[in-house]
């Protein structure tokens with residue numbers, strides 16, 4: 001059942017070598033750094049548009065206008081405001097995510113699961129979903145605080161920053177409150193990661209020219225970008241449920257089923273996909289960069305002769 005990690009696999013006469021857990025961890029961290037470096041300006045634009053108040057402060061007509069105004073007023077640095085926090089959080093999170101995927105391959109993938117002529121996408125998807133077990137304990141409390149800070153009233157903020165929010169939430173409801181949305185975060189990421197990794201492996205094979213073992217740089221970028229978009233398409237409804245649960249006043253909802261019932265009753269299913277365009281605009285370039293960084297790091301470790 002378990003895939004022989006690092007051992008070349010005989011698949012229709014072709015060798016498919018999977019990176020070890022350690023190499024996956026390192027390359028995943030580098031992929032995560034690339035994701036933040038490329039994705040952060042898109043995130044800045046998204047947050048500026050989301051938080052724009054009609055008639056008050058700067059007004060933007062759309063994504064391009066917001067990017068243009070920010071560049072004109074603050075220069076390139078303006079698009080990278082606040083980049084250190086995601087860099088510190090996302091890099092280890094992606095290292096754990098790719099490590100978890102590697103562990104998942106051992107658990108769910110047959111030795112020939114990566115045979116390019118017969119990819120076992122369900123097995124690869126299960127391996128991808130496994131990554132959520134590794135990232136959720138780190139991510140869920142971070143998401144709870146991030147969502148509270150992003151959604152609070154800027155004129156009457158309850159929290160002054162990340163540390164303050166952690167302290168106040170803990171004081172109000174202990175660890176249970178800090179971890180509110182844990183199950184939602186796990187379900188969201190397990191679903192997204194199943195699509196993320198299985199679609200990436202599929203597209204990687206699709207874009208690999210006959211007789212070669214890997215796609216071109218453009219092939220890797222397109223495969224990564226599309227995998228990111230599919231990840232977000234699959235996870236967005238769960239992301240909406242998780243976020244609503246995490247920012248709700250104490251006692252409003254018991255779990256994401258209650259949030260789902262409430263949304264269906266009062267807003268309808270479209271509300272589950274709110275923020276879709278903003279997520280897509282960021283997803284392609286950010287995840288293209290992520291897989292470019294990941295594959296590049298693996299090649300670099302090969303070149304250095306590191307096992």
Ligand SMILES: CC(=O)O[C@H](CC(=O)[O-])C[N+](C)(C)C
Pocket residue numbers: 097189192193196228231283286287
């Ligand atoms: C929510 C999230 O972190 O999605 C990742 C891609 C992205 O755009 O940040 C993918 N994954 C869930 C596999 C970490």
